[in-house]
Amino acid sequence: MNNRTLSTKDRLIRAAANLFRVHGYHGVGLNDLLAEAKAPKGSLYHHFPKGKPDLARAAAIWASDRMLNLIAESFENATTFEEGVTTLCHKLAKLFDLSGNWDGCPIAAILFEGPENEEFRADAQRLYDGWITEGAEQAERLGETPEVAREKSERMFILIQGGWTLARARRSSDVLRELPLLFEPVKAG
Amino acid sequence: MNNRTLSTKDRLIRAAANLFRVHGYHGVGLNDLLAEAKAPKGSLYHHFPKGKPDLARAAAIWASDRMLNLIAESFENATTFEEGVTTLCHKLAKLFDLSGNWDGCPIAAILFEGPENEEFRADAQRLYDGWITEGAEQAERLGETPEVAREKSERMFILIQGGWTLARARRSSDVLRELPLLFEPVKAG
DNA sequence: TCATGACTGGACCAATCGGTCTATTCCTGT
DNA sequence: ACAGGAATAGACCGATTGGTCCAGTCATGA
Numbered sequence A, B: 001m002n003n004r005t006l007s008t009k010d011r012l013i014r015a016a017a018n019l020f021r022v023h024g025y026h027g028v029g030l031n032d033l034l035a036e037a038k039a040p041k042g043s044l045y046h047h048f049p050k051g052k053p054d055l056a057r058a059a060a061i062w063a064s065d066r067m068l069n070l071i072a073e074s075f076e077n078a079t080t081f082e083e084g085v086t087t088l089c090h091k092l093a094k095l096f097d098l099s100g101n102w103d104g105c106p107i108a109a110i111l112f113e114g115p116e117n118e119e120f121r122a123d124a125q126r127l128y129d130g131w132i133t134e135g136a137e138q139a140e141r142l143g144e145t146p147e148v149a150r151e152k153s154e155r156m157f158i159l160i161q162g163g164w165t166l167a168r169a170r171r172s173s174d175v176l177r178e179l180p181l182l183f184e185p186v187k188a189g
Numbered sequence C: 001t002c003a004t005g006a007c008t009g010g011a012c013c014a015a016t017c018g019g020t021c022t023a024t025t026c027c028t029g030t
Numbered sequence D: 001a002c003a004g005g006a007a008t009a010g011a012c013c014g015a016t017t018g019g020t021c022c023a024g025t026c027a028t029g030a
Helices: A010-022 A030-037 A041-047 A052-074 A080-100 A108-110 A118-141 A146-170 A174-183 B009-021 B030-037 B042-045 B053-077 B081-098 B106-110 B116-142 B146-170 B175-185
Strands: none
Touching: A010 A030, A010 A041, A010 A052, A010 A108, A010 A118, A030 A052, A052 A080, A052 A108, A080 A118, A080 A146, A108 A118, A108 B042, A108 B146, A118 A146, A118 B106, A118 B146, A146 A174, A146 B146, A146 B175, A174 B146, B009 B030, B009 B042, B009 B053, B009 B106, B030 B042, B030 B053, B042 B116, B053 B081, B053 B106, B053 B116, B081 B116, B081 B146, B081 B175, B106 B116, B146 B175
């Protein structure tokens, strides 16, 4: 999984992102982490002097960047915002299936269950805002007004977060795939 | 906070539900737990022979039951499903504000970041399904067909889950209060 | 009044936690 | 060739973890 040509630092970040996402911040010990990254303890504290919290923040940023790329990719060939959302949800569903049906939002797993740290929460807010801003920019590019663009992007964010939760509980990516339907109002009887 | 007339078992469950909700399953040690519940270790293993996992499952069920009550209360005097959703979201926002602006979904905090245990995930699925079923029953009572009722209830669930996540990151209950707007389609221009 | 089981209280345990420290190896510029 | 910093390797540490165990206390029914 982890390319062996990757630098130790990158291997640590990837291992952290993957393990934290599944078990949560406190659910992963340094031993698991170092074993997964095939790195000794000295390297961890060389690259991340403040230790586990430092690494966790780096992992959260890395995971967030991947999500930003996924959003951009999904909207690349879209002609409407709704089309982009549909593509994004299908991509998320595919990733969900690939990884053993357990993944929720990586940011939430890393930053919310982390230490009492206010910095962690602020990071989560900043990273989430990045997702919403990226979505809003895509919406504007596709012709929406700034207000509607932001509204639609925030709606997309909330649906994906909620969908991740339900998908995880059910161990089924179906919820994610059907998320785009929720952009439409409920049809009567 | 914990009424001292409560039985030791109930104090343990409440303490567990409260602490796990904020810090996640692995983020709470037995020491914190027992201090909060004002109970000795012997009592814990008397009431919950299998220890921490046992207690966590009991706490999740307790928290889930509170949510079921909250849903029922919210729909009690509603004349439409949308009205009930609005009341529920406002109640959740109020609770969110009361408790220090950090609470997400208690079930997710307890069961998702818990041990690798398949039972935990199955519990989460069962409890979440209870919420959705309760919402669907309320919708049917208010005149919706079974299919639409379930659809609307599942939409409500997803929105609340997503809203909790964003509210937590922003430390603001506003998201929760504005959730009912997302039942409507995005207004153009 | 005493016997019995439910419950409490806390000492104690091995294992693991996150983190420190120093010795060594590797890489790069000169 | 060699100097020197970057990076690796892992022994080691005190604190804390979840869990065990048993002596003591309590309530209740006979």
